[in-house]
Amino acid sequence: MQPQDVAQRHAPTSTGTADPVVDVEQAEAALVEHYPRLVRLAYLVLPPGIGRSRRVLTAHALVQRALPRGRTSASVIPAQSTGRDGDAGYAFVRLRVVRTALEAGLPLRRRAWPKRSQLPPLLPQVWGLRLFPRSGGADELALDQRLAALSGPARAAYVLRGLEKLPDADAHRVLTAAGVADPEAALAQANAVPAQYALLDSPEFDPCSLQARPTDLMRRRQHTKAAIAAAAAIAVCGALVALPGDGWGPDGAAAPVYAQNPAAEAALDPGRLIRVAPTAWKSSARTDFSVWPARGALAQDTGLLRRALAVWARPGESVRVSATPGTQTGGPAGPPQLLYAGDVDNARVVLLHDGLRIARYAEPKDGTHGAALDFARVDGAAGPEASALVLSRADGNVRYLTAPWVTKAAERDLRKPSSGAMDLDLTDGVTAPQASPVQQPEACTAWNVLQLTDASGTHLSTDLGELVPARLTSGRPGSADAAKSTGTEALATWAPFACSLAAQRSGGVRSVNAWAYADQALPEAAGTADWVCTRAETWRGAGTAVLAQFHTPGGRYGAVAAKATDVTACGPRDPHVLAGVLWKSEAGSWYLLAAGSSDTASIRTTGGVTASAQGRVLTARTKQGTQATLTGTLDDGTPLAALR
Incomplete structure (x- = not known):
């Protein structure tokens, strides 16, 4: 069955009129004009479990492959945003994007050939870099986690409502046309997620505005050597990948190890973590994180601590990494201090301190998929x-x-x-x-x-x-x-x-x-x-x-x-501080009000309002929308500029 046959079969007929015909040129024009929105739509519907970098490239690939092979009919489900109303080309391309994004989340079957959307995209490809959208705030992170818990059809329902502004009836028709078996259940499941639709426009979900980080540089170096070396050298490299080393076990969500460094291993050995005595703070002159004891029911869980340290050193593609502005995210220079390891709500949490930063590792209780790593600066923190x-x-x-x-x-x-x-x-x-x-x-x-x-x-x-x-x-x-x-x-x-x-x-x-x-x-x-x-x-x-x-x-x-x-x-x-504001009285009169700190000797305003006052406050009659420039003088004669 050709893609255009699927679209035609599911096209609604309740209107009693023929569906608009879409040719390649019309679909291409819609795709080019609305490319960022379509890629965002694909990114939000795709399963989060494939990792952010692959999810970005797959979203671009699905949109770029959404053009029809020839003339075809398009669903008459309308777009709900200015510039797309009644655009049959956009409706058709959107349907193709939703369908293929849902297919990409289906599990592979042994006795069936995988669909093209289920395979890693051949194009676009980026070598030597990992690409992912810019991190948003706590609200975006919470929404992403809630969407990740939904099924693919439910995610699509939520996104069609929030991003495309489709009413439930039209979203139902898009889901049906995309091959969803139970659209009503998908819409009902989407109802469980708070309607924070404005967050869908956040940079957190924009696959067209990306950050770049290098891939595993040691891995690339080993691959280059393996391409030049003989089969024996390749076998050695493969042995290095599989070799855990003495006392090292599975690293969960961490990226693979391709070369071992004694100093790095020492920093990532759970047995060398710094553990402060529970009563050390009582006799210390310091009141900072360096005297916090190690707490939590899992403080002796070597496997959990090993995973936390390994992910800190080399987070895998599925790990969500965030950091406060100005905070480095590299691995620790030496064994860090353990502050906490335990079960908290629905996750296992580890808190570590390296003298300048706090690192928080969290993983679900039922595995390591969906692990998160957060960093914050704490240099100079005390009391x-x-x-x-x-x-x-x-x-x-x-x-x-x-x-x-x-x-x-x-x-x-x-x-x-x-x-x-x-x-x-x-x-x-x-x-x-x-x-x-x-x-x-x-x-x-x-x-x-x-x-x-x-x-x-x-x-x-x-x-x-x-x-x-x-x-x-x-x-x-x-x-x-x-x-x-x-x-x-x-x-x-x-x-x-x-x-x-x-x-x-x-x-x-x-x-x-x-x-x-x-x-x-x-x-x-x-x-x-x-x-x-x-x-x-x-x-x-x-x-x-x-x-x-x-x-x-x-x-x-x-x-x-x-x-x-x-x-x-x-x-x-x-x-010191000086600021002004336009204020309207209950009688409808407008005034310019200004005030400075206690050592303000005088205030003057020029421009739309010309007035001056001795002391720290000024009141002047004016009109709505007046623009004025405030200046002040301190008691010692120093000029005082106003905040703008």
């Missing part, structure tokens, strides 16, 4: 910054492993400072699950943070989608009060601005400080507004984000008035 690590995220919750000096853990809603904290059980340093703010719906109704208590006091941290939670503080930068985060004043400062932390997700953030630097009486007796500056410091130093935010009485959230990146303002080196 509250070294008090907790993320163990797992599941079902919208997060579990932490806490430092041995932590005596109490609790969960607090930063949006509701007066609601108090809810205690979390601690079992061998592992917290009970708490709601993770990075996995909550888009509507920010709550922002749950981790509250830890130790001998030095009580501290707040928040999950921002990375291994190390970001520390939260409040107060004037550089002052003693800046370390506070759980006092009444500090909690009240954070409450209207907690949801702005969402902008710092997956950015390698080390700490965020909120500073209430000014308050201002609003015109027309509308009450008093608060000005708060939040500064997010990163582990790599660069990428510091500063937001000046404005909150009016009765408002649930603060509004961002100005923002800047990689500036010293609102920080210990430059504890």
Whole structure:
């Protein structure tokens, strides 16, 4: 049966009219115009188990082979996005892509010839590089894991709904035309996945915007020698591949070993892992990860530890690798320190520390397929910054492993400072699950943070989608009060601005400080507004984000008035800030409001509004949409530039 015969057989006839005829030129035009969308569609429907690199190349191959051999009829199922409505060529090519992507996920049978889509693509091919899409955030990772758990038809149903915007009736017809035996079951199974359709447009699922990494360089070198050497040399290389070595067993999701190095073997030998005594932290002057003891029920599981170390050194194609910005992902230079190994939710988790980084290895309890490897920088971490690590995220919750000096853990809603904290059980340093703010719906109704208590006091941290939670503080930068985060004043400062932390997700953030630097009486007796500056410091130093935010009485959230990146303002080196905002009164009048930190002597505005004021606040009548330039002067005469 030819491909065009399949399309014609399944073409719907309920309209009572003939299906539009598609020729090669029309299909090619649709394919070229919508190539990125079609490749994304194929990538999302393909089974994740084949590995990201092969999945990328297979998606491109399926789309490039989707042209008909001649004139054929196309399904009249409409496209739902501007530019594709009623395009019979696009409808036909899309159907071919969905059908072949579903076929690629079918298991091979002994007594049947494999279909072309079930074999690795001949073209395109890339030699010497592994290609994979850019990593997204925690939401994209969670969605990818949920889609991986679906059957191929259910994934196709979800993607047709979310990416193609097809209603269920049209998605049902596409699935039927693609040869799905039970479209109703596929649609019902897709209903189990939250409708986070906007995430399907993320770079995480874009096979046309790729990152490149080398393949196993040692393997390539050995292959080159094997091509030149005689049959005996080839046999030796094959023996090296199969030879495990003394005391070395299967490495699970790790890539094969093609050459052995004594120093590298020492770093990856489970027997040489650094294990700190449980009471070492009590007599140490340090309060960092170097004095964390090895914990977890699987801390003596040599097989699990060997797999974790092997994957760290050479992750296979099926391993999902992520790292905070500025973090190296190479193997350890020497034997790392074991922090934890145990069962957490539905996975086996290993946490390792090499002095500069935390590495988290996780594998399913029923095997190693789908293993993940995550990295985070922790150089210079001490005290509250070294008090907790993320163990797992599941079902919208997060579990932490806490430092041995932590005596109490609790969960607090930063949006509701007066609601108090809810205690979390601690079992061998592992917290009970708490709601993770990075996995909550888009509507920010709550922002749950981790509250830890130790001998030095009580501290707040928040999950921002990375291994190390970001520390939260409040107060004037550089002052003693800046370390506070759980006092009444500090909690009240954070409450209207907690949801702005969402902008710092997956950015390698080390700490965020909120500073209430000014308050201002609003015109027309509308009450008093608060000005708060939040500064997010990163582990790599660069990428510091500063937001000046404005909150009016009765408002649930603060509004961002100005923002800047990689500036010293609102920080210990430059504890000053100036920002302005256009504000509309209840009577409909517009005002330019500006405020500076406490040592601001005067403020001036030019451009659309010309006004000046002595002191730290300025109020000027203006019009909607006015553009103005703010400048200020400090008490010592130093100019003060406004955040933009």
